[in-house]
Amino acid sequence: MDILYFAWVRERIGLPKERVTTQAATVSELVAELSAREERYAAAFSDLSALRVAVDQELTDFDASLSGVREVAFFPPMTGG
């Protein structure tokens, strides 16, 4: 599964994209798994209310299932326009 990071999440974790192999069933489980890896992940995911998540390029929430998913992205609230 590809994991993408944008804006300050990308900067804090230190990379824009990585491929992970995971057994996580939901986004929340994936976040817990990543946070347990290294301090930079734990820091980036410390306040989930400041984060948004997209699964296969659709905005969703942290309860979303990862079954059959190819791409998950984490980023702060959007500031377009």
Add this chain to the structure above:
Amino acid sequence: MDILYFAWVRERIGLPKERVTTQAATVSELVAELSAREERYAAAFSDLSALRVAVDQELTDFDASLSGVREVAFFPPMTGG
């Protein structure tokens, strides 16, 4: 005093502008005076709710005073834009 007519008021009365000498103190009195003149005026002024009036190029109502006024205009509701 100059009296101006626009749109169907102009067409019904048959002229765009005329100069009148009047003792009318208000727009209503002027309307009564004009309506008494000829049938085409009476027809144009028969339904005042379908008319708007401007005095010296400012929208106003039929009670408006004509004291010191140089120009009065009668026309239907506006349809700009």
Add this chain to the structure above:
Amino acid sequence: MRILVQEEPFDLGAESEAFASARHDMGAIVTFTGVVRDRAGGDLDVMEIEHYPGMTEKALSKIAQDASERWSLGDVLVIHRYGRLAPGDRIMMVATAAPHRRDAFEAAEFLMDYLKSRAPFWKKEHTRQDAGWVAAKDEDESALSRW
């Protein structure tokens, strides 16, 4: 603030570009352009627009002034044509520039609502068969109650 009442066409692209270029401290620019629509039957030959020279400019300036007092605006543009127009021709445009988008949008809608019912323009539709003055719409009058 720029108010133009003219018979000749205006260049929408050039006016939009010039308006947007005039200020660099405005984050939001809104334009509205009104176009002569054909009638349902497709039989409109000419849309004739009559106006009240002198009062028109005053009324438009007053409306633009009112908008500038009510919203935080950097600039306002109003162009309105008169004379004989064909379907597809552009009748008028307004543009507003503001630091924030809500101000630019609301001011543009305000300008349009007042311009429809308070600026001395009258439209007459000419078809091959006949001609008639466009009636004011109740909804245009009631739109003013928003403000």
Add this chain to the structure above:
Amino acid sequence: MRILVQEEPFDLGAESEAFASARHDMGAIVTFTGVVRDRAGGDLDVMEIEHYPGMTEKALSKIAQDASERWSLGDVLVIHRYGRLAPGDRIMMVATAAPHRRDAFEAAEFLMDYLKSRAPFWKKEHTRQDAGWVAAKDEDESALSRW
């Protein structure tokens, strides 16, 4: 419906003109243009805009589609840039064409409200001294409750 996500500048005048020329049965055309504003201190060097290629186009198409289903629209245009912009540069524009002005205005406001909070763009301000990500505004999120 036309959605463009691009790094290069767009020509506001030409886009406005082309959009307005495309249809003759629309009476109302609204455009919104977003411009990079300098900061209060006048010290903004660069506004960097990051986006999520692939998702951006999908999100913008979805928002435009939603607007088209909700209002009677003849056409919708969305252009949004990414990359490094300077104060005064135009970031994005939307345009709507509709038979009636209220639809064109409301749809353009809807597009802007959703584009602000639901399209994957992030702004970073670079000054001579430092750089920081622009925080999302509560008012932008709450603007969505209008719709």
